[in-house]
Amino acid sequence: MPINAEYRGPSDLPEIIPVFPLPGALLLPRGQMPLNIFEPRYLAMVDDAFRDGHRLIGMIQPDVSHSPDEAHPKLFHVGCVGRITQLAESGDGRYVLELTGIARFKIVEEPKVLTQYRQCKVDYFPYIDDFAARKGEEAVDREALLKALTEFLDANNLKVDWEGIENAPNEALVNALAMMSPYGPPEKQAMLEAPDLKTRAEILIAVTEMDLAKKRTSNDSGLQ
CATH class of the missing domain: 2.30.130.40 (LON domain-like)
Structure with missing residues (x-):
């Protein structure tokens, strides 16, 4: 920084x-x-x-x-x-x-x-x-966060610098992904107001999973 x-x-x-x-x-x-x-x-x-x-x-x-x-x-x-x-x-x-x-x-x-x-x-x-930098980052479920990120990238045919992600501390990773996320003002505000880094990561994962579920539902409906 x-x-x-x-x-x-x-x-x-x-x-x-x-x-x-x-x-x-x-x-x-x-x-x-x-x-x-x-x-x-x-x-x-x-x-x-x-x-x-x-x-x-x-x-x-x-x-x-x-x-x-x-x-x-x-x-x-x-x-x-x-x-x-x-x-x-x-x-x-x-x-x-x-x-x-x-x-x-x-x-x-x-x-x-x-x-x-x-x-x-x-x-x-x-x-x-x-x-206090990096406070509470040990509580972040990094595995779940990366899983949601991988699924989001696959669904949207996107690529990312995985080496940079793997080297990023949890605080930098969670906050960067939250800031870059394509979600609307209510979702962004929820991530901003999260009481701690763990909760922010959980909100980001939940919002991503809901977005992916909507896309899957939409794709399934289009095939009928």
Whole structure:
């Protein structure tokens, strides 16, 4: 994880952070998320993150299923703050950056601000274990996870770097697969809010198995 700053606990992070609502986007602690920033309000958000010195952005999903206001949608209560660890200018007004996840947070309130982008007062203490790398990874059923991954790859005619997967620690493996998974906002939010790595892996396996079962049922129906 390429990062210069050290975050040992909630006191190392600001209480109010800029947030970037993005459906289907899942950032997890120590995971890397690429972002292509082009909207003026979010370009300003990146500039301000560097100007303020913290380089932090809170990734969170809009809860569109319970929000009639498309311009200012309701947010899920839990997100993950990340630090900008890579940034490049595209030459056409965009920023291409990478966020490295630090810790999850729970929204306390959304204050009124003068910025075009949204900001939230957040609490990191419910997820204090996020600051400890690889915590609880020994409880992950790696065999079941790899079995589900193999079946998913076979069903979708996909290939993967198995050497990289075999060498990855359980935390990196579970979080990377969760972040890259093709599932919708509710499933992504469930994986984000999982109380521990073991539960996150179990949710990922369950969602994958349900997806595969639906595909098998659909294929069987098509043959009749």
